[in-house]
Amino acid sequence: MADFLNAFNGFQAEIKTKLQQTEERLTMLDRKTAGFARPALSAHAEVEVPHRKAFDAYLRNGDDDGLRGLVLEGKALNTAVAAEGGYLVDPQTAEAIRSSLRSTSSLRAIANVVQVEATSFDVLVDHSDVGSGWGTEAGGVTESATPAIERISIRLHELSAMPKASQRLLDDSAFDIEGWLAGRIADRFARAEAAAFVLGDGVDKPRGFLTHDKVPEANWAWGDIGYIATGTAGDFAATNPADAIVDLVYALDAGYRANASFVMNSKTAGAVRKMKDADGRFLWSDGLAAGEPARLMGYPVLIAEDMPDIGANAHAIAYGDFGAGYTIAERPDLRVLRDPFSAKPHVLFYATKRVGGDVSDFAAIKLLKFAVS
DSSP states (O other): OHHHHHHHHHHHHHHHHHHHHHHHHHHHHHHHHHHTOOOOSOHHHHHHHHHHHHHHHHHHHOOOHHHHHHHHTTOSTTTOOOBTTBEEOOHHHHHHHHHHHHHSSSGGGTSEEEEOSSSEEEEEEEOSOOOOOOOOSSSOOOOOOOOOEEEEEEEOEEEEEOOEEEHHHHHOTTSOHHHHHHHHHHHHHHHHHHHHHHHOBSSSSOBOGGGSOEEEGGGOOTTSEEEEEOSBTTBOOSSSTTHHHHHHHHHSOHHHHTTOEEEEOHHHHHHHTTOBOTTSOBSEEOOSSTTOOOEETTEEEEEOTTSOOSOTTOEEEEEEOHHHHEEEEEOSOOEEEEESSTTTTEEEEEEEEEEEEEESOTTSEEEEEOSOO
């Protein structure tokens, strides 16, 4: 029995030694695998996943420890900033909102959009001409006139949206909180922006191009928007109604016509697309490819529902190079503040961004007025 026990103990010790050696080899293999692992594609990829998880936790239950940790560790400083105004949304959600705003039928689709970090954006406009002249080899050179530079300052205003959801819905892990929030915010922002870029009075909001002084094209001066009259109050002329649109097109300088677009609402488009030229051809043509805008006299048409309907003295059609004529300035960040107290049992999400807009070149936009003169 003693011999048997000694042999068994030796066998057991040998098994333990082999198991320990095997475990050590596996550990060394794991270390080598980790050492030769492929690096992350970018530093942004290392930050994005923890930030999305932290932002999701903040939206669902108000837990901002993860977002604060990202700020304190110096990670994602461009996407997570702790402040009294809330937290900046994660990059993917912010990009989804910006994409939605760009794709909506508002002036943003054809205007000049710039991103700034300041509270305003200045546009320097040289609307004069530098003098010139012919000279001879021995003759003196006449001094050219100094060009006049004008500064247009576009102030940024705060645009806000406040969707709400029940806490029970937020507790449901199957509910896509980020997708829902991005859709609601983008929809509200798009409608508010579209109205302001056309009809905004400039008080705590962008100034729309239709709120500037409008004068007959023959009396146009810098600071005004020139218009062409249809010759009939509240309608096109009874004979040759398309002539007014032709006059509108050629009231714009040739330098602007290359990038020009028409802007009108759906009711006006319904009336215009029935028009024909003297040879019986429709002035309006639909886009041949998916996503391509319709064209009027060969120029793209933007359907903006905030444009006025055809009526007496209404400026229902705009035409011009809005890339030069209207500038939209915005900050790239979007901030969200979670409020679980003001509308219990619902949770409010107060989202804000800063955006401004105004006419930057008064010669680049012309209007069609439905009036006698």
